[in-house]
Amino acid sequence: MIKKILGILKDDGECVYKELPNGMKMRIEDFDLWYGKTQALKSVNMNIKKNKVTAIIGPSGCGKSTLIRSLNRMNDTIPSVRTEGQIWLDGYDIYDDTADCVDIRRKIGMVFQKPNPFPFSIADNIYYGCQVNGMKVDKDEVVKRCLKQAAILDEISDRLGDNALSLSGGQQQRLCIARALAIEPDVLLMDEPCSALDPIATAKIEDLIHELKKDYTVVIVTHNMQQAARVSDYTAYMYLGELIEFGKTKQIFENPKEESTEKYITGRFG
Amino acid sequence: MSIRKLLAIWIFFVSIVVSIIGFHSLAVQSDIGYWIMAGSLILISLSCHASGIYSYLTKKDGKNLMMVLYGSVILTIASMSFYIPDVLDLRPWEIYARIPDQFFFALIMLLVGIFTSYLSFRPYHNYSKEGAQSGALYVLHVTILLTLLPLFIIIFNIIFRGAGGITYEFLTEDIVSMGEQGGVYPAILGTLAMIALTAIIVLPLGVGTAIYLAEYARKGLAVRLIRTAVNILQGTPSIVHGLFGYAFFVLIVFNGQKCLLAGALTLAILTLPIVTRSAEEALNAVPGDLRDASLALGATKWQTIRKVVVPPSLPGILTGTVLGLGRAAGETAPIMFTAVYFSGAGTPNSLLRPIQALPYHLLSLYRLVGYRDVENQAWATALLLLIIVLGINISAIIVREKYRQRF
Incomplete structure (x- = not known):
């Protein structure tokens, strides 16, 4: 808030605008991130195409989660984090002084590794995002639409008043996806959304990602390379905080340019 | 062998x-x-x-x-x-x-x-x-x-x-002839009024401090100082609280008049650390996942605290507050200089008038033992005070067990 005010006072309130190439939703440009003195991301450059699924893979601790959390500034909640570089969303830098985290997160939804529904009713969980953003919408309609989009409406349509914690793990995760859709974001970030789920629930969520692609730009972090191959259009391979290789999923999996990528994909390390 | x-x-x-x-x-x-x-x-x-x-x-x-x-x-x-x-x-x-x-x-x-x-x-x-x-x-x-x-x-x-x-007369009448006869009706009401007023004062202060410490404060010198200050406040002998209340509230704020409000303020200072610490613990018990989830949906920090963090921690906060009040209800030292008379105050009818309270009543009766026939009255007062304090604590436990959130 103060940043925003200062930003407006500093110049005439105009943010820097930079036209992104056609079909591109987000662009990460020379992005560095430090936790205290440890550098977790080293000069990452990456493009995220509109209405495509971009997967980020790599061994544990390579900075995948850090990168995806940077995309909607969730890392701001960690006190010791410091960043350099830009991340553009539709031509605006989300790390600009004038940018407001709350607005950014409103445009870029996120689904976390562990299902984390609020201890409210299912309907209230969905409606929460609309409520805090002051969206004037019909609650029943939003709840139905989002649950349907998340392919869970049929299973729980008669339990909308129940506490969300009474759902199974897979259902909770799809509820979290539905919740993220309620605020109608442009981009949906998924941080290992299936790592706590069994294969059946995982398959359901993968199908769902295929569906969501039509309306949203999806970025997904995953440990599971088969999953990346199945769901994504583009794949980024990270190692030790650096983006080693980025390209079409088919090309990365069938014909990787870097030796390290090939080793990781064929399971020889990581 | x-x-x-x-x-x-x-x-x-x-x-x-x-x-x-x-x-x-x-x-x-x-x-x-x-x-x-x-x-x-x-x-x-x-x-x-x-x-x-x-x-x-x-x-x-x-x-x-x-x-x-x-x-x-x-x-x-x-x-x-x-x-x-x-x-x-x-x-x-x-x-x-x-x-x-x-x-x-x-x-x-x-x-x-x-x-x-x-x-x-x-x-x-x-x-x-x-x-x-x-x-x-x-x-x-x-x-x-x-x-x-x-x-x-x-x-x-x-x-x-x-x-x-404990007889009907004891529960419904005022003191007669230095406590030999009559009862403790005004003292019961006085104690309850004092606890209620203390709760009203201490809840916003304690919960506010706890929210700041648990949600906003970053680990640093300032937070360590605040925490240490809260701990020192908790370790301060209650008689010191009483003397402070007399010197500040009674003498300066209320022009030398002992009154209900001065006593409640003193007790609020005494209870504040207990409330703050238990509220902070209750807030910290809410998983960080939920905060992330709320922030990721475009909620501001304050919306997150108000709608996601505070509701599930309310039972914990209330339990801590009620336990603190239970302690306050039994304290004599903080109120003896600031709020209570042994007799003559009557039922509490104004914030700016003195009251009678059970712990001080008990102390006064004990001082009269040997001069006056007040032993039975003293034991009955002790039992009543015990019932009130235990009742408060048991109700706190019931509230906690009934409304405790499980994640």
Whole structure:
């Protein structure tokens, strides 16, 4: 808030605008991130195409989660984090002084590794995002639409008043996806959304990602390379905080340019 | 000679000695409570020695005897409650603690009994590993029982002596002739009004501080200073709170007039650290995942706190507050200079008038013992105060168990 005010006072309130190439939703440009003195991301450059699924893979601790959390500034909640570089969303830098985290997160939804529904009713969980953003919408309609989009409406349509914690793990995760859709974001970030789920629930969520692609730009972090191959259009391979290789999923999996990528994909390390 | 035989002889020896001491004390004392206690002590030592000898001789377990053992420890502790010094025998202004000799003697015998029964566990289990194991467990059980001993003593005593004094008249009338007659009606109302007012003052302050510390403050010097300050506040003797309340609230703010509001403010300062710390713990118990989820949906930090963090931690916050209030309800020192009169204040009708309160009433009656016939009234007041404080604490526990959130 103060940043925003200062930003407006500093110049005439105009943010820097930079036209992104056609079909591109987000662009990460020379992005560095430090936790205290440890550098977790080293000069990452990456493009995220509109209405495509971009997967980020790599061994544990390579900075995948850090990168995806940077995309909607969730890392701001960690006190010791410091960043350099830009991340553009539709031509605006989300790390600009004038940018407001709350607005950014409103445009870029996120689904976390562990299902984390609020201890409210299912309907209230969905409606929460609309409520805090002051969206004037019909609650029943939003709840139905989002649950349907998340392919869970049929299973729980008669339990909308129940506490969300009474759902199974897979259902909770799809509820979290539905919740993220309620605020109608442009981009949906998924941080290992299936790592706590069994294969059946995982398959359901993968199908769902295929569906969501039509309306949203999806970025997904995953440990599971088969999953990346199945769901994504583009794949980024990270190692030790650096983006080693980025390209079409088919090309990365069938014909990787870097030796390290090939080793990781064929399971020889990581 | 094997260790096993030596041990059996030792146990036999001790059992004889303890029994002789027990019978001797029975012979010289005539008090019925003492008989019960000495009897149960003898029961303890005899049963454990018997079990030791039995298992030595037959090389078998004597499990049934264990129940006798534990039962007699409990019985002893219960009967000890008759043996707290009779406070009301003391004359005012020449205070000396006159604890009956039997009390110490009984205590020593209890410890000897516990020790000898501990020794019997090894032969009891035929010198297996299990013997050492269950011996250790037995000692732990006994420590728990001994920890509960003061509580038993206090509650037994106050109930036995105070129950008779609680009459309809006692609950509904004001003090008559320095507490010899009449009751404590204004004092009950005064105490309740003071607690309610304290709650109103302390809740916003304590919860506000806790939210700042748990949600906003980043780890640094400032937060450490605030936490240390809160801890120091908690460690401050209540009489110091009372003197501060007198010097600041009564003398400066209220022009030398003791009043309900000054007392409640002083108690609020006393309760503040308890409320702050328990609220902070309750807030920290809410998983960070939920905060992330809310922020990721475009909620501001304050919206997150208001809608996601505070509601599930409310039971914890309320429990802490109520426990703090329970402590405040029983405090005398903070209110004696700031809010209360012994008599004449009447039922509370204004924030700026003094009140009567139960803890101060009890103190005043105690001072009159020896001059006036107020013993029964004093015990009844103590029982009433105990009921109120325990009631507050029990209600806090019920609230917590009923509304506790599980994630």
